[in-house]
Amino acid sequence: MADICFDIVGFDLDGTLLDTSTDLAGAVNHVLMRLDRAPLPVETIKPFIGKGARRMLERALEATGGCTETLLEEWHPILLDYYGDNLCIGTAPYPGAVAAMDALTARGVRLAMCTNKREGFARPLLDALGLTDRFAAIVGGDTLGPDRLKPKPDLIHEMIRQAGGGRTIFLGDTDNDTIAARAASVPSIAVSFGFVHCTPEQLGADAGIDHYDELVPLLERWPA
Template sequence: MTKIPFDIVGFDLDGTLLDTSADLTAAVNHALGTLGHGPFPVETIRPFIGRGARRMLERALAVAGVTDEALLDALQPIMLDHYAANIAVHTRPYPGLIAAMDVLEARGVRLAVCTNKREYLARPLLETLGLATRFAAIVGGDTLGPNRLKPLPDLVDEMVTRAGGGRAIFLGDTDNDTIAARAAGIPSIAVSFGFVACTAEELGADAGIDHYDELVPLLERWA
């Protein structure tokens, strides 16, 4: 059996572990609907996901022709409350993920999550899907307080520490993930099936996968 040269495999959440785009779009549309705007299709909102809830809503408002910080402040809790109440209606793991996790765990690799999604939302989402107990650490956008989000390395560093330390690698779907991993001194893998239509090279990742069936073989080949 080929050894996997990592103690920890870390994952971004939205667009990497889980396709959350339909439920997040529903939350955005609920908030915008209070103003009479939308609804927007998932295809419109999907590229806005991954840089935090506020930025997602801000970009959706801009599409609706609205730029107003006070309004953004008022709509954000409406959006988040709706999302919390409907957190896993359509959200599902990406194909092949569970099988890859099974293999990694059987090989003694610890799994972890590092996301800009707030921890108070990330944990119940993973719990609802029966996945929370499989991660040695779940670190979210509110774990270390405000303004310490990816692409800063802080959350990635915290993920590695909480997962018990050791050699780590990080998977994500945006340059937030690859930049944060690089700043934390660990390699990164970009997934092509996430919310940002970019190649691994464009995102600055060390490698890329198109399906989770490719993850374990890639890690086994890692120099």
């Protein structure tokens, strides 16, 4: 069995570890229907995810008749309230994710989470799926404050600190993740099955995977 040269493997949440698109789309469409706008398909909403719920709603409003700052200020809290009450109806880990996490833990690798999703949403969601205890650190968009979100490196630095430090690699599905990792001097892996359909090269990642079955072998091959 080959060694893994990382102490910490960090994960983004939405579109990387978990497919949250159904429940996030449900929250967006709740707002749209209350505004007498037509709901959007989940596949249309997926690319809107990843830069915070406010930006997700803004893009959905722009796509369905227009968005103003006043409209956004009024309906963003309503979206968050609805999502908080419906966190885990259709959400699930991506295929092979839990097995890969267990394999890494068995090898002595610490797992950590860094997401722009509010920690107040991320923790209950991971609790509902029975995943919380697998993580040495869970850092969310409200952990340090709204001006510290990815693509800034602050949340990744905090994730590493909370997880006990050491050589780290980070998995994500957007350029928010790869830019933040690079700024934190951390290599990154892009997942192809997330919400943004780009190649690892387009996202600026150091490598990519198409399925979680590929993660441990990739890390075993990573140069020490």
